Amino acid sequence: AKVLGGFAKAVGKEKVLGAFRLGTKEPEKERGRTFKDWLLQYTDNEMAHGIFDTIVSTLAAAHAYEISAAAVFSFFVAMKGFREVAIPPRGNRVNMENLAKVITSNGGDVWTNCPATRIVVGGGKATGVVVQKDGGEVEIASQVVISDIGPKATVELAGEDKFNEDYLRDTRTKLKPKPVTMVFVASDRPLWLEGEPAILMVVGARRITSVIPLSSISPQLAPPGQHLTFCFGSPVSNETRMDVEVEQGQILLDLKEQFPLFEEHGRVIKFDSRNIDDELPEMRARVGEGIGIETPISNLYNVGDACPAPGYTGSNAAAETAKRVAGIVGKRFKPGKA
Ligand SMILES: Cc1cc2nc3c(=O)[nH]c(=O)nc-3n(C[C@H](O)[C@H](O)[C@H](O)COP(=O)(O)OP(=O)(O)OC[C@H]3O[C@@H](n4cnc5c(N)ncnc54)[C@H](O)[C@@H]3O)c2cc1C
Missing domain, CATH: 3.90.660.50 (Polyamine Oxidase; Chain A, domain 2)
Structure with missing residues (x-):
């Protein structure tokens, strides 16, 4: 509401707000144009464009002239305009530690500082991972592999030859990491x-x-x-x-x-x-872009901000993918040995 209020003041035109509301009702109608072009239909007021460019580039991972109006509208719908913003005073690590406690209190193990060096694939299926631990390499057999390192890095760990050309093309064209x-x-x-x-x-x-x-x-x-x-x-x-x-x-x-x-x-x-090729960019995909959680390799899933549901971005997107993949895995696999 605050954002729209500031916008109204800057532009001074109720019709723009009306068009904005319409846009959020039918985001798909605006897929063919950038948000900047959408706004130019109603105003070329520099302040109005500045306000929206700041919001869009901060929250949707691209400038208003780089992202579709449909994506921006879907973001405002899904994230409810980002009205509730929280900054954990002791950092997000606290959230990770709380999640780790759930795993350990249910009999699981959490290994840190053990980078995965390979995703083991055989017969078109993911069957485990190899990780570095205590100076050596350990292979862990598993029924399912869930990767949070981004689809491009996942492809590297599993081997490019295991993926079909469509999927590899998507990793090149649909992921635009935010510098x-x-x-x-x-x-x-x-x-x-x-x-x-x-x-x-x-x-x-x-x-x-x-x-x-x-x-x-x-x-x-x-x-x-x-x-x-x-x-x-x-x-x-x-x-x-x-x-x-x-x-x-x-x-x-x-x-x-x-x-x-x-x-x-x-x-x-x-x-x-x-930079755009940093292992940890601000986000791995723009709002409205990204690739799916499924991969062409059975039992291998991606979670994280590269696979956002429509309108989601950043850590919210990452958390949403984790819930989705956990739902699939919970239905498809029973705990036990691989
Ligand atoms: C400065 C900054 C500010 C941000 N502010 C916000 C914000 O205000 N709101 C918001 O929603 N989002 C924000 N983001 C974006 C948000 O942090 C990311 O979208 C989110 O962290 C993505 O989560 P993820 O789980 O997909 O991946 P990541 O958080 O990138 O986690 C991937 C993890 O995989 C690990 N890894 C990599 N390779 C391997 C390997 N081979 N083996 C094992 N582990 C490996 C990495 O070390 C990393 O810990 C910000 C990002 C940055 C950089």
Whole structure:
């Protein structure tokens, strides 16, 4: 509601909001055009385009000129406009630890720091994995293999020759990992809003799209006696490799322009850039794109943000795929030896 209110103010036209509501009712009608082209039908107001580009590139993993209007509308429907945003003060690791407890308390094992080096495939079926453990390799036979490392990496571990050409083509054409540059800024005075958990979405900056006063949420992460601000920056194109130095330079200019206190009171403590071919990009697929959880290899499934249900993105998408695959596996397999 807040977003639409800001939008209405910027554009000042009720008809745009009406069209937006219609779009969310029938997203598929807008599959053929980008969100930017959809909006241009109603307005070329720079602020309106800026607001939506910031929202879309922060949440839907592409700029408004890179993603279909249908995908954006389906996102607003599925994620209910992302009105509820949560940041776990001690990080997402806590969620993982809680999930691990469920496994161990039910007699299972959780191995960490044991990278999988191979998915074992025989007769068109996944039959296990090979992992590194305690300096050696261990093969674990299994009825089902569920991979969370992204479909491209899954193909590498199982062997490209095991997949059909259609599937390999999909991994090339339907996965567009989102590049991102993050910056952590320490300051002896708050750069923006202190004491409040909040996200600032920035419109019209060179690269920065969102800002989080991290020390308001996780004070333990800040250097002693300092404030910590965390910003995300999106490159102009999510299609091509970003030039990391250029991105960081533009973000530095943004910091100076957006935060008057930065130059005197702040210092960058860390840049973290994830390019389009990073093992851990911001997201592995855009909203409305991605590939399925099933693979051409029996008993091998993918979960994660590369296989989003329509309208889903990021960690929500990943969690949704896990529920879907768990449902299938629960029906198809009974616990026991492979
Ligand atoms: C800076 C940043 C901010 C983000 N903010 C948000 C946000 O606010 N909201 C949101 O919804 N999403 C956000 N995302 C996106 C979100 O983090 C991802 O979409 C989500 O983590 C994807 O989950 P996943 O399970 O698909 O994969 P990942 O979280 O990428 O997990 C894959 C795991 O597999 C491991 N792995 C890789 N290879 C192997 C191997 N061979 N053997 C064993 N393990 C292996 C990796 O180490 C990794 O732990 C953000 C991402 C970044 C980078």
